[in-house]
Amino acid sequence: MNKNFTPKIIYFMCNWCGTGGAESASAHHLYYPENVLPYRVNCTGSLSTVLILRAFIDGADGVIISGCHPGDCHYEDGNFRERKRVATIKSIIESLGLEEDRIWFRYVAHGEGKRFVDTTTEFNDYIKKIGPNPLKERSDT
Amino acid sequence: MRGSVLPIENNLEETILNFIKEAFDKKCIEAVILPKRIPSGDSFAYLLIKDKSILEGASPFPPVIPVQGAKAISSLTRQGSVKKKILAIMHPCEIRATIELFKLKQTTLNNLIFMSYDCPGVLPLSDYLENPDENDQTFLAAQQKWDSKDMRPVCKICTEFSAPASDLHIGQLGTDEGKIFLIPNSSVGKEFLNAFGLNSDVPLDEWEAEVEKLKKERENNKKDAQEKLKTKVEGPENLLETLSSCITCHNCMRVCPVCYCRQCYFDSDAFKFPPDNFISKSEKKGSIRLPSDTLIFHLGRMSHMIHSCVSCGTCEDACPMDIPIAQIFNLVADKTQQVLDYKPGRNIEEPLPTVTYQEEELQEFEKPYSETYIKVEETNV
Numbered sequence A: 001m002n003k004n005f006t007p008k009i010i011y012f013m014c015n016w017c018g019t020g021g022a023e024s025a026s027a028h029h030l031y032y033p034e035n036v037l038p039y040r041v042n043c044t045g046s047l048s049t050v051l052i053l054r055a056f057i058d059g060a061d062g063v064i065i066s067g068c069h070p071g072d073c074h075y076e077d078g079n080f081r082e083r084k085r086v087a088t089i090k091s092i093i094e095s096l097g098l099e100e101d102r103i104w105f106r107y108v109a110h111g112e113g114k115r116f117v118d119t120t121t122e123f124n125d126y127i128k129k130i131g132p133n134p135l136k137e138r139s140d141t
Numbered sequence B: 001m002r003g004s005v006l007p008i009e010n011n012l013e014e015t016i017l018n019f020i021k022e023a024f025d026k027k028c029i030e031a032v033i034l035p036k037r038i039p040s041g042d043s044f045a046y047l048l049i050k051d052k053s054i055l056e057g058a059s060p061f062p063p064v065i066p067v068q069g070a071k072a073i074s075s076l077t078r079q080g081s082v083k084k085k086i087l088a089i090m091h092p093c094e095i096r097a098t099i100e101l102f103k104l105k106q107t108t109l110n111n112l113i114f115m116s117y118d119c120p121g122v123l124p125l126s127d128y129l130e131n132p133d134e135n136d137q138t139f140l141a142a143q144q145k146w147d148s149k150d151m152r153p154v155c156k157i158c159t160e161f162s163a164p165a166s167d168l169h170i171g172q173l174g175t176d177e178g179k180i181f182l183i184p185n186s187s188v189g190k191e192f193l194n195a196f197g198l199n200s201d202v203p204l205d206e207w208e209a210e211v212e213k214l215k216k217e218r219e220n221n222k223k224d225a226q227e228k229l230k231t232k233v234e235g236p237e238n239l240l241e242t243l244s245s246c247i248t249c250h251n252c253m254r255v256c257p258v259c260y261c262r263q264c265y266f267d268s269d270a271f272k273f274p275p276d277n278f279i280s281k282s283e284k285k286g287s288i289r290l291p292s293d294t295l296i297f298h299l300g301r302m303s304h305m306i307h308s309c310v311s312c313g314t315c316e317d318a319c320p321m322d323i324p325i326a327q328i329f330n331l332v333a334d335k336t337q338q339v340l341d342y343k344p345g346r347n348i349e350e351p352l353p354t355v356t357y358q359e360e361e362l363q364e365f366e367k368p369y370s371e372t373y374i375k376v377e378e379t380n381v
């Protein structure tokens, strides 16, 4: 693990559960790595594939997406829509030999402050272990 | 499966054209859509033919696909269904794309009867244009011998070359010399053959066996070709090198039958940025290529439509830079369609994966959480 490497991590979270998890963390004074940049979307179902790809190709070392648990999405099936998009993107990326594991999808509920913080830390450690995203250095993407 | 037998008079092309003329006479159809050589002689175009004398010299089995047939069909039905019975003869991949366009609500299929055939493949468009006369001969020989050596790379590995979800299918494989099978492939196809006065009671075991055999062969070819392609495109280095000659003309998107959007996202204002954005990026990276965003265009396009990609190769034919773009899309489509458990054009009733969602699917894409995750080291943030 490169100790001097501070990854840039984009964390897409839905306005309801995902963000609620982050708020619970702050209410309990739990800390998450400050190189994780939260980015709020109304529902994960509204997060387009191109936005995830933009992060993946253009500067992030890793991308996490968190929405409501199954059955809890505030727009019925937004989380399942997003899961399918994530499945699509990860399959595309994997079949071209790029690193699909730089993208994670995990549900986090309102009140699950610990789960939110654990997720950020676990992902952060994982990305540090695998090193910087080679795409972000490239000028020809 | 059962079908009818049609004797070949002189050659296959003539037989089918005569069959269509007879269908006109018997009032089974009122018009037909099929390719005909353009007046300059070096390419082909789809024609909607009402006057059957224009069928003379038409090419139901053209050596190239300059315009994907699904585009021809959707241009016809943009403002609603056709009211007259029309027979359309197209390659299997064109029919599969038409079915995808139907599911995407970009075409209506009422009164259209689709006829497909066992497809030997077509030649690369740019190769063909270099010497049409000579290539007509090359194609004819390849077509007769089922030899795909000169055909397009995606044709060599096409496993869906026979009976797509069409209404009528022409079976050429496994027939005795001088005969073809006419296979009803839907209730519309059955009605058509009945009205034409043909019984479909001949068993098709030999055709089915030959189709299976060729399918296996093509599957093996595909495995080999994909392994070979991977050595050229896999990983950031290889992929960016392969795409480095891309001039971002977006031709591949414009000719793609399933990229139907009237305003493509990647041509829209949502995909344009202020100058500072580029300058800050070039500050970080030292330089950036202009125009930018080649990779995100290709991967983003895939993320929009790869589930419906029928590997028809039209994008590759249209690429001015000889990028193996359809082969790359085929590689990605194979994997993604398998994950989404969807095959484009397989079944008109099967919903697009982008409109149905189940709770219990794709759970392998959720990252499992373990309560006991322990932070690696406190000190390295």
Ligand code: SF4
Residues within 6 Å of the ligand: B253, B258, B259, B260, B261, B263, B264, B265, B266, B300, B301, B304, B305
């Ligand atoms: S790339 Fe996407 S937005 Fe553009 S035409 Fe294709 S599907 Fe539509």
Ligand code: SF4
Residues within 6 Å of the ligand: B252, B255, B256, B257, B258, B259, B308, B309, B310, B311, B312, B313, B314, B315, B316, B326, B329
């Ligand atoms: S991406 Fe290429 S191969 Fe796939 S459907 Fe579009 S034109 Fe055909």
Ligand code: SF4
Residues within 6 Å of the ligand: B245, B246, B247, B248, B249, B250, B251, B252, B253, B315, B318, B319, B320, B321, B322, B323, B325
């Ligand atoms: S047609 Fe070829 S050069 Fe043009 S955008 Fe597509 S891949 Fe690039």
Ligand code: FES
Residues within 6 Å of the ligand: A014, A015, A016, A017, A018, A042, A043, A044, A045, A066, A067, A068, A072, A073, A074, A075, A077, A078, A079
């Ligand atoms: S509102 Fe949270 S995922 Fe839809």
